[in-house]
Amino acid sequence: MAQNGDSPEQLTLLRETVRRSRTKEPAGITSALPVARIAVDVSLPHLDRPFDYLVPDDLADAAQPGVRVKVRFAGKDLDGFVLQRMESSEHEGRLARIRKVVSPEQVLTPEVADLCRAVADRYAGVLADVTRLAVPPRHAKVEAEPLRCIQPIRPAASSSVSEWSPYPQAAGFLDALSRSEAARASWTAVPGADWALAFAQAAAVCASTGRGALLLAPDARDLERLAAACTDVLGPDGFVTLSADLGPTARYRAFLSALRGCTRVVIGTRAAAFAPVTDLGLVALWDDGDDSYAEPRAPYPHAREVLLLRAHRQNCAALLGGFARSAETAALLESGWAAELIADRAVIRAAAPSVHIAGESDTDLARDPSARAARLPHRAFEVAREGLRSGPVLVQVPRAGYLPSLVCQTCRAPSRCATCGGSLRRTGGSGPPSCSVCGRPAADHRCPECGDTRMRAAVVGARRTAEELGRAFPGVLVRTSGGDNVLDTVTDKAALIVSTPGAEPVAESGYSAALLLDTWLLLARPDLRAPEEAVRRWFNAAALVRPARDGGTVIMVGEPSARPLQAVVRWSPEGFAARELEERRTARLAPAAKLAEVTGPTEAVSDLLARLRQLVDPQAGLEVLGPVEVDDETARAVVRTPRAAGTSLARALKEAQAARSAKKAAGSVRIQVDPATFG
Incomplete structure (x- = not known):
């Protein structure tokens, strides 16, 4: 302890001695595989690569491939995963040390790490973003819990009532x-x-x-x-x-x-x-x-x-x-x-319900001249009334929210761009509608189905449907399923179940009947995948109905000649999918072609597209649609190539993003490869 008579030199020496006694000497570097390759949690495209770090002696046993670690990166402590241990590094500069092994649990297995890299490359993304999806956040208390492992499962006994018996293959x-x-x-x-x-x-x-x-x-x-x-x-x-x-x-x-x-x-x-x-x-x-x-x-x-x-x-x-x-x-x-x-x-015919389209026959039209135009035609009421005698009746009504798209005023056919097939929309003002994909105006658009030049917005009212059915069937229970109130199952008691697509509850013994209303609304969604999505929704709903031999009936309200509706009537999902694939091949859309949607500030999107054109081989068949203004500050463009050049397109998109990231270019651009919705 310092005394009052100590000189300044003595005090300085004393302080240095105390500092050294409190400072722990860093551990040496392990001699066995001293280099660890780390996937650092950094989402910048130009830094999407592993980095090498030295493994201290005291962390050598714990720093195994797949564990979480803390490393120093750009002046900050960041998370990362050990990908592998190596004898040496190709990096010629000085390597930093792993600062900490967060947990010895090897949460990122080699197979999943390889998969994450493949997913990132396929979607022009960054490995760190994919590993966040693959590995959930750590909970130390859970890691300390003992897990009980079960015995191996014995072979399943074959049975003639197996769910696989109807399928020869x-x-x-x-x-x-x-x-x-x-x-x-x-x-x-x-x-x-x-x-x-x-x-x-x-x-x-x-x-x-x-x-x-x-x-x-x-x-x-x-x-x-x-x-x-x-x-x-x-x-x-x-x-x-x-x-x-x-x-x-x-x-x-x-x-x-x-x-x-x-x-x-x-x-x-x-x-x-x-x-x-x-x-x-x-x-x-x-x-x-x-x-x-x-x-x-x-x-x-x-x-x-x-x-x-x-x-x-x-x-x-x-x-x-x-x-x-x-x-x-x-x-x-x-x-x-x-x-x-x-x-x-x-x-299939023995298991399927009887599917009909309102107004498909001359008999329907003679009985109800408005059968094809009415939202609830007479035949639909008859089928519902008959079905309620033996069980619940499902009523599928498209959910609201498809306002941006336009449909024909007369036949309700979706209005599409004559150039690229995108959905037409109105962006305000008194000007003509324009394409949501390529941006071209459609001043002289004419419906290919009926020739009408008039268009209207698609509007839906699910709640009003339930009210109308309640008045039409007094004394019958009407229940709704959709939004925040989704029913899982319903009993076999007579009831009208009004549901939005995808929220249909399962009936104990199947529905006695189903009404699929406003089919044109599903087809009119502002999405080029709308026909496929509509058919999928209809098949899923119709599959909940009892077989025709047990009285199961499905009535679809829409245009009888529409191919998507006819696919359900024939119960031919395979035929519709094959034709849909052929049409997409003709239109150069996914999965026949490789698509990517680029969205962001207008200047940023233009910058990325300019870089992309320089990176893609001219022989790759790159095509750029747009950019189209989404709002005052945002633009969207679609780029596509033949399917065979898809890997090159994803790599070029990634390189263009990396170049912008490295130069700290203004504006963030979102890239979606083969987006789930497109139109």
Whole structure:
């Protein structure tokens, strides 16, 4: 301790001695694989690469590939993941040290890390953004909990009542699963099929070989059905549910269960697409056209594409199922990447309800001359009245909100641009409508269906529909499902269930009838995928209705000659998807072409497009549509190339973004490759 008589020199020496005693000498660098390659949590495109750091001796055992670490980067402490350990680094400068191992849990497995890199490259994104989607936030308390691992699942017993028995090709697919082969299939389910049970049975076959299975459902209601089926087939401990709706603690607990190999089967929504399933043998996804699978955060990947990348890179089986079929699935079948699982026509006809379009026959028109124009034609009332005698009746009404698009005043056909096929819209003022994609005005537009030049906005009133039905059927219970009030199930008691698309509850014994109203509204959405989406919604609703032999009837209110409606009448989702794919090929749209939507400040979008043109090979067939002003400060452009040049386009978009990022160019530009909605 300093004394009053100490000299200044003595005080300085004393302070230095105390400082040195309190300063801990840094640990030496480990001699075994002293360099760690780190994926630092940085979202800047020009820094989207791994960085090398030295591994201190005291962190050598914990700093294994996949663990979370803290590193010094650009003067800040940032999170990161160890990707690999190496003997040396190619970096010629001085390497910084890993500052801290946050947890010894290896949460980013090599397979998932490889998948994240592939997803980032496919969507012109940044690895850090993808790893945030793949690895949930850490909860130290959950990591300390003991996890109980279940015994291997025994082979599922074959049964003639298996959900796969109606499909002749399914036996071969399940046999390939039992041999751990990488079979790929598109399954078109018959009306009324218990798809959740079928998925659970396929997962049981896969798990019986010792490999894992990952099953995805579009929303929480479908996930509950899948969980119930998996409980029946695999037992309550035979699977784990991984969903963002679980909450952070429960989600991380489920994540660790899969990571540590305690559970062979994982089910979930799109949040589970990156689940670290041990020795993955099967990925399956139900209703791949549902927009719930499109991630709203950068780089905006689609769960279907994530699973297909996993199937390819991890050499596992893949299954895409649904009552309808998307154009993307049709493209997989056409290319031979996937085989088709579909029932014979006789089986489909026996399971399907009777589907009709109001006003399709001369008899309908003679009885009700306004059958094709009325919102609730006479035949729809008759079918509803008859159906209420034996059970609930479903009434599907498109949800509100499709105001920006225009439709024909007379026939309600969607108004499309004659140049590129985009939706026409009005942006205000007295000028002519313009295309939402290429921006060209359509002053002389004429409806290709009826020749009328007049257009109107699409408007819907779901609540008013329920009120009208309540007055038309006094004494009958009318319930609504949609928005914040979505029903999961309804009883077999007579009732009118008015639902928006996608919110239809399941009836215990199936609906006795269904009315699909305002079909033109779904077709008139400002989206080039509107016909496919409408058909998918209609098939999903009609599949809830009892078979025709049990009196099940579906009435669609719309134009009888419209091809999307005729696809449902014929119950031919495969035929509609094939034609949709052919039309997209002709129009050079996804999946026949590679598309990217570029949105941001006008000057920033123009700058990125200029850089893109310099980066893309002139032989790649790059085409730029727009830019189009979205509002006073924002513009949007669409770029596309042939499908074969898709990888080059994504790479060029990434390089253009990186160049802007490195120069700190003003304005943030959002890039969406193959966006879920387009128009």
